[in-house]
Amino acid sequence: MFTTNPFAELSASVPPIVLQGFALLMLGLVVVGTVMDIIHKKNVKYFFNNAKKAKKSANRELGIGEKTAIISKTIVHDIGTTSELGLGKRRLAHVLGMYGTILFWLGSAVMIFVYSSPYVSTPNVWPIIWHVGAILTCVGGYWFWFFLRVDVSAEAHSVFRLIQADLFVLALVLSSTLGLAWSYLQFSGYNGWDTFFLGLFAISNLVLFGGVYWSKFAHMFYKPGAAIQKNLAEADGSRDNLPPPADAPEEFGLGIKREQPRHY
Ligand code: HEM
Numbered sequence: 001m002f003t004t005n006p007f008a009e010l011s012a013s014v015p016p017i018v019l020q021g022f023a024l025l026m027l028g029l030v031v032v033g034t035v036m037d038i039i040h041k042k043n044v045k046y047f048f049n050n051a052k053k054a055k056k057s058a059n060r061e062l063g064i065g066e067k068t069a070i071i072s073k074t075i076v077h078d079i080g081t082t083s084e085l086g087l088g089k090r091r092l093a094h095v096l097g098m099y100g101t102i103l104f105w106l107g108s109a110v111m112i113f114v115y116s117s118p119y120v121s122t123p124n125v126w127p128i129i130w131h132v133g134a135i136l137t138c139v140g141g142y143w144f145w146f147f148l149r150v151d152v153s154a155e156a157h158s159v160f161r162l163i164q165a166d167l168f169v170l171a172l173v174l175s176s177t178l179g180l181a182w183s184y185l186q187f188s189g190y191n192g193w194d195t196f197f198l199g200l201f202a203i204s205n206l207v208l209f210g211g212v213y214w215s216k217f218a219h220m221f222y223k224p225g226a227a228i229q230k231n232l233a234e235a236d237g238s239r240d241n242l243p244p245p246a247d248a249p250e251e252f253g254l255g256i257k258r259e260q261p262r263h264y
Helices: 006-010 016-041 043-056 064-079 089-113 125-148 164-188 193-210 219-235
Strands: none
Touching (some): 006 089, 016 089, 043 219, 064 219, 089 125, 125 164, 164 193
């Protein structure tokens, strides 16, 4: 199963152009959903106005080399390891889910656009990337969903209480889960059941990519932009219009780290 391209097997009954059209539709939905989100929240407008305003209070100009170094470091460290989540389970779960999703989507794109014909053989590495990506997404996503979600871990709500904010993580883990189930059923020859799960896999993708406007999907674009801006603002002294640092060591006590927020 791990070395079988399920999209190539599917192309015996569904023409590759249909699969490619579906993948492009998903991409289109992300673009439309993100643009609608940006217009609705006005967050990008605020972001650029704030950056322009902050620039005025910069106390030094960053050279192109320095800017490149800061942006590269932000990409590798802050974004690549989601450093804002600290050094704990939350960060590990997020990193697993994030890289899992990237591998799953990359594997899907390559297998659908390059190897979805029954006449082309798929190098083993691509189905492996796709399956491993789906498994990592499930590990990180279900870990977050069952144990780390604030509503559950700090506010004692039932794991099964659903709110709109759960749309993204749920659609994400379900699409990976259903993709894995479809691949298994197809590989094991459960005819009929594999088609049923393929349908569910397609619906979960429609919800995930069609729900961008209502879900947290777009954070994967906003967060990197905000991290780069924050680090540039720190380096040029503008500090996002915050007051200058006090002339004293940065000792704030334990603060919210004093105890787990479980006061229910
Ligand atoms: C492929 C890219 C990504 C995926 C699939 C992804 C996935 C997720 C998921 C499933 C959640 C939980 C959503 C929820 O609160 O219900 C989440 C939360 C979060 N993500 Fe991402 N993410 C991605 C990229 C990023 C990036 C690049 C950053 C930061 C640079 C980031 C920062 C965060 C933060 C701070 C949270 C809140 C975590 C928490 O409450 O524990 N994410 N992400």
